[in-house]
Amino acid sequence: MAQGLLIDMDGVIYGGDTLIPGADQFIHRLKKSEIPFMFMTNNSQRSPLEAVRKLKKLGIEVTEQHVYNSAMATAKFIASQNPNGTAYVLGEGGLLSSLHEYGITLVDTDPEFVVLGEGRNFTLEMVQRAVDMILAGAKFITTNRDPSPKLKGWNNLGIAATTAMIEEAAGVEAFVIGKPSPVMMRSARKALGLETAETTVIGDTMGTDIQGGVQMGYKTILVLSGITKIEDFKKYAYKPDLIVNSVNDIQLPLTWWNS
Secondary structure (H helix, E strand, O other), X not given: OOOEEEEOOEOOOEEOOEEOOOHHHHHHXXXXXXOOEEEEEOOOXXXXXXXXXXXXXXXXXXXXHHEEXXXXXXXXXXXXXXXXXXXXXXXXXXXXXXXXXXXXXXXOOOOOEEEEOOOOOOOXXXXXXXXXXXXXXOEEEEOOOOOOOOOOOOOOOOHHHHHHHHHHHHOOOOEEOOOOOHHHHHHHHHHHXXXXXXXXXXXXXXXXXXXXXXXXXXEEEEEOOOOOOHHHHHHOOOOOOEEEOOHHHOOOOOHHHHO
16 A cells, blocks of 8 residues: 655744755655655745755655645635635735646635635735625635744744634634645645545644544654753643654654564
8 A cells, every 4th residue: 555644834843944854855755765755834925946955955846746735735725615706815925826827716806715824925915804894794714823933033924813813804714725624734735635544634734734634543653852842742632643843853664564
């Protein structure tokens, strides 16, 4: 039976612009062993090509086919719901290009969907326009609900905050595509060509990567190189199948791959 990996990026492969020690060696081992893998990220701002370029600067050589983000999952979902639909978008780069690739027309009036992604270039006026569109009947979709890191000097408001603002103003709850949503978890698995029993998720966040994997029936590996720390486990009713300090500590093949 084939086995493969869905791997989070920030906190697992790098932290900001710094490679997590040994992450490049881990990816090299996956490629050498011909183990299928894909980077699965909630970041909808960066296109797969931009993600590949960032990884290359860190010494990791992959292709765009190794990247699956919430923008791609969002565009695929909207196209499945309403082929050739229309959307008003609060977002940038990767989200805009993904919607275009799936045949979604970007409009400024009377959209079928209002789509929210990460970004710094949309204004409060645009947010207010989005609220009016939702009140007029547009469906509200957000690419993910990742929180702000709540660190002084952070230069990008967490999408959870923007989502909450629009929800309160419009009185409508957003449909969330990104991790831990099963929409994203299933879509990424299918993009990698795996079945449920063949899929292992690697992540640094209990509330997204691990929760999403557990809910989908995937095996899960938590790395302690990012957000979640060992003392945080008492907060959760679920647990990963394996805990390691970093991806470089993962021994391949994984024990459950042979069971």
